[in-house]
Each structure stands twice: as C-alpha cells, then as structure tokens.
Amino acid sequence: MIQIGKKPSLKGRLLLTLLLPLCAILLALGASGAWLVHRVVEAASDRVLSGSLQAVSETLAMEGGYLTLDLPPSALGMLENADRDNVYYNVSYRGKLITGYPELSVISHAMPLEEIEFRDSTFRGIPIRVASEARLVPQLNSPVIVQVAETTKNRTALANRMLTALGMGELLLLITIAILVFQAVDWGLKPLSDLRTEVEARSHQPDINFAPLPLSLVPQEALPFVSAFNSLLGHVETAVETLRRFTSDASHQLRAPLTVVRTHVELLQRHSDASPEMRGAVSDIYQAVRSLQHLIIQLISLAKAERPSDDATGQFDLVECTAATASTYASRALAENMDLSFETAFETLPVAGNPIFAGEMIANLLDNAIRYGRTGGHIVVRIAPDQGVLEVEDDGPGVPVKDRERVFERFFRLPQNQDREGSGLGLSIVQALGRRMAAVIDLQTPAGGQGLKVVIRFRPALA
Amino acid sequence: MRLLIVEDDAALSRAIIKVFRSQGLAVDHVSSGRDALEIVKMEPYSAMILDLGLPDMDGLQVLKTIRQAHFNIPILILTARDATTDRVVGLDQGADDYLSKPFEVAELEARVRALIRRGQGNPEPTLHLGNLKLDRASGAAYVCDQLLELTKRERAVLETLAVRVGNVVSKARLNAEVFSYDDQVAPNALEVYIARLRRKLEKSDIEIVTVRGLGYLLRVAK
Known part of the structure; x- marks a missing residue:
C-alpha cells in the first residue's frame, strides 16, 4: 500500500494548488454577487414603492381652497407582502406637514419636480425605505411633497434568500471540484496501480520475472x-x-x-x-x-533449484516418490543405528509438481534427520491423512523455535551442529525446490515433544 | 582382460589406471576422442571407461560413433555433469552404466567388474556376502561352506534380497518374485518366509532388517 501521512500526497498537492485560487475566485464572485443581489432587490422593491407613491400623488387636488388627498386601497395594497411590512406616508407643503405620520421627517429643501427620490431612514428605530416626490398642484405655487415609506423586512428577507442560494451554489461547486480532484487523481493513477499489481504479483512468483513492465499500460x-x-x-x-x-x-x-x-x-x-x-x-x-x-x-x-525452468509443473504420485526416496536412505539410517519407517494414509496420492524435485526435497530432509538426529533414534516418513501433506519426523535435538526461520538461510547451522559434517544448505535447497512447486514448508515439534517434524504441503494435482 | 580408459585429466587417469592394474587387468589409456575411436578397433577390450568432457569432441559423440559401428564393448560413462537429462541421453545412446564425479573408488571397481562380467554373458555367478555364499546357477546357499536347507520359496526370497544387498526391497516386489499369479497367498505368507529365513541364517553374519512401511533389507552385520 502507498503510505499516507508524512509522504507527499498527489491529491493534497493538487487540492492545495487548485482549491486556494478557487476559493479566492469564489470569494470575489460572492462579493460581487452580494452587491448585485442588493442592487436588484432594491431596484425591484423601489419600483413597487414608487408605484405606490405615484398612485397616492395622482389623487392630490385643490377643492374649495383645500388640498385633498384620496388614499386608494390599491395604492397601499400593492405594498402588501408576506412579511407584512408596515407602510407609512405623509404629505407636506412648504416644509409643513399636512397629513400623515409626523414621524416621517418632512423634506424642507427644494426637490426637482416629477422625479422620485429614494432614501434609507428609520421609523421608531426600525429601518425603512422612503420614496418622495414633489408635485405641482393647480392653484398652489409651490410643489407639494408626498412621501411613502415601508419597513425593509421583505427586501432584507429576499436579499438573504438570494444570498443563501448563492452561498450554497458556491459551496456545492467547491465540494464537487474537490471530489472530482480525488477521482481524477485516482483515475489518473489507475495505470500506475495496475503496474503495482503486476509488480506485486511477480514478487510472489517462485521465479522472479525480470521481463520489462509493459509500457502500453503506462501514462505518458x-x-x-x-x-x-x-x-x-x-x-x-x-x-x-x-x-x-x-x-x-x-x-x-x-x-x-x-x-x-x-x-x-x-x-x-x-x-x-x-x-x-x-x-x-x-x-x-x-x-x-x-x-x-x-x-x-x-x-x-x-x-539448479533456483534456476528458472518449467519442469516444476506436472504431477506425480507422492506415495511412490516418497517410498522410493526413503528406501535409498534405509541402509544409511541402519548404519547409524536409526530406525527408519514409512507410514502412509493412501495407496497413491497424486500431487502437483516434479517428482525429481520432490525426491530431492525428501532426500535432503532424510539426510538432515540422519545427520543431526539421535543415534539409535527413530525417523518417521509419513504421508498424512490431510491432502498432500508429507511429514519427516525425528526424535533428535530438534530446532529451537527461535531458529526455525533462520535454518532456511544459506550456510546457517545450529551452534549444536557446528562440529558435525554438513553444508548448511539442505533446508535452503528444500525451500527453493518447494517454492518452485508452490509447496508450503513448516517446521514443528513432534507430538512426542522431542525432535523435529518437517511438514510439506504439496498442491493437489489438477484433475 | 583389457580395459580402455578415455580420460583427459592426467592425474585422474593415473589413479584409475593404478586401481585396475592392481587388480590384474591390462589397462590402456587415451586422452582424446579421436584416439579412443582409433584404438577401440584394434584391441578386443572387455570394457571402456569414457569421460564425457574430452578436449577434441563430446564423449557422447564418441559413444554414438562406436555404437553406430556396431561395437558391443560395455561402456561406463564418467562425467562431472550430473543432470538427469545427460544421464538419460547417455544411457539412450548405448552406454551401459553411468557414474558421476567424484565417485568412490570401490564403486567404480564394482561397476567395471559387473560390466566385464555382463560382457562375458555371465552375470555374477556366485554371490559372496560375509560368510554367505549363494550359487545362483544351482540355487544352493552356504554359510561357512555348510549347505543351508532352504525351500524353493525361501531361496527365492534370499536371492531377491541378496542381489540387492544394502537396498530396501519392497514387499510388493518380493511377493512378485516369490509367488506366481495363481498361488493362493495368505496375507502374511511373506512374513512367515522371512521369519524362517532369519532363523536359518542365525549362524551367519547376514541380517534381514524390516524397514517398516517400505520392505526388507539384507545387510552384512558388522
């Protein structure tokens, strides 16, 4: 597996180089978006407000020396909304309030005619938007100023909704890009991970395959x-x-x-x-x-055992091969006063591999058992009832558990055997040959508690 | 009897020559394949020891040429190669035996002796094992020159074990040698014959050892 942690990560780097500028862009986009939202909401709301204002000012008239004003329900009705904004108005002439709410400050300065002015203000501490218009009424020589105002709950809420939508959109974009980066890196690295699988598969083969990796898989x-x-x-x-x-x-x-x-x-x-x-x-x-x-x-x-070749494939009768090899060691065992015996749970047992290799494995194990076993001891060669399991067991000094890995190393010899003849290569050969046939070798202590039991598990023959 | 040695290593040749001259054989030595092919036609050799690694040609080529010329001289191949395929090829091409270097001198002597006897059409007429003597022509067995009273089957068991002295002979092999197909054989018949033989061989220094699971082995007790 690739180590994650302190190792530089492609995804991390890509995210860093991609996401930082992206965040800056999104921030700028958000700021301008907010400004735009504000402008749009204000323009739209102001248009309604101005409509309402004009509807009121249209009704101004002089009747019998009095300035009259009609408040059509439609004029204020168009300002009704879900947020129930309050609507206020007043009318003033030459800086004096004529009718309406006195809390709306009266405009005393000169205003251009037929033009609507907007401003932000407060009404009893609540923010409001005020629209004002100066209008000439017949028989009056100064313009009458009409003001209509509404609280800003609705327009704030509208702006907030739009800003939220904008923010959500940006966040979604950010997350999508992050996910895409991850997937793109994985997808981009897929050929490399295929190569890794190929390399890993090779290191598990008995003979390492040194053929060049296929370049067709490799990204440029x-x-x-x-x-x-x-x-x-x-x-x-x-x-x-x-x-x-x-x-x-x-x-x-x-x-x-x-x-x-x-x-x-x-x-x-x-x-x-x-x-x-x-x-x-x-x-x-x-x-x-x-x-x-x-x-x-x-x-x-x-x-020879380590040289790659194809002769490791095939199948043979493990019982026959074992009996034949054990037979050739009988007289040597007898000469050392050892009792060699063969036990088998099967008449024949086909397994995968090469009989010459297997014979050489068994020969090396028997050579070890006779060489390092106990004079007058017992050596048992056994085809166990488990499928394809061969055991060679002696009752000699055995191999200490801590050395059971090391005895497979070339030229490693147990200290107790240093003064005996031997090459220190026997188990290395057994292991190399076993690996060629994908047989598994295990060192155990025999049931009697003394000696060494070597267990070889052969692969079953293909039917 | 004349022996031809074809070996290019002078030091090894001197040793082998010494071994066989001390046994009273006439020994000739050449160190190249060409010389070997020349000299083999001129003298009636009883056997030939042929090294495969010769300076001028492959020993297998020498072997092939001799066999193609229909010389029946028994040939033992001697080689530093030991690959099984080499061995098979050597025997396929008409070698009679095969020994890889380094070898035991006694082993080389025994094999050459056997080759010479086989060439004379007389394979080991009498077996001597310790104080046991087995006359294979008559089938008679003697311990310390005293005739052993053996039944036909006991003799068959003894002979089968004796010709493979020091080697395990499987029960299946013994049964096949001793009993014919139509014999009604009790499962432990062989054990019975072995037990009787052991009793009769008590005075000899011959021992029949049971190798559990594999068979029986005859050896000369020390």
Missing part, C-alpha cells in the same frame, strides 16, 4: 520512471543470472580436481605399509574431501 507522464525501472530490472536480472551461473560453473569446475584428490586419497588408504601418522593424515584428508564434495553437490543442487 510516468513513462520515464517506468523505463528507468525496466532498465533496472534488466540489470538485476543480469546480476542474478551471473551469480547463478557462477555458482553452478564454479561448483562444476571444482568437481574435476576434487575427483582427482578423492581417488588418490582412496588409493593411499589401501596401502598397508603406511605409518600410523600417515594413515591418520590420509583419513583426515579423506573426511575433508568428502565434506567438500558434499558441499559442492549441495551448491550445484541449490543453483
């Missing part, structure tokens, strides 16, 4: 990285192959001189006229040559 931006990775893969493959070939070649080359030494030492051992010192020395050389030979053979085995 990641191409240089993947190309570099591919060339690294190539280098690693060459290095691994060189190492394998070296191990194998070197071991093969060592065999020839070793054969010469061994053959001559065996001939020397036959000479009866040698002194006791000479015999001792020859015997020591012989032992050393034998352990060197064992080591070389194990090295070749390991190199």
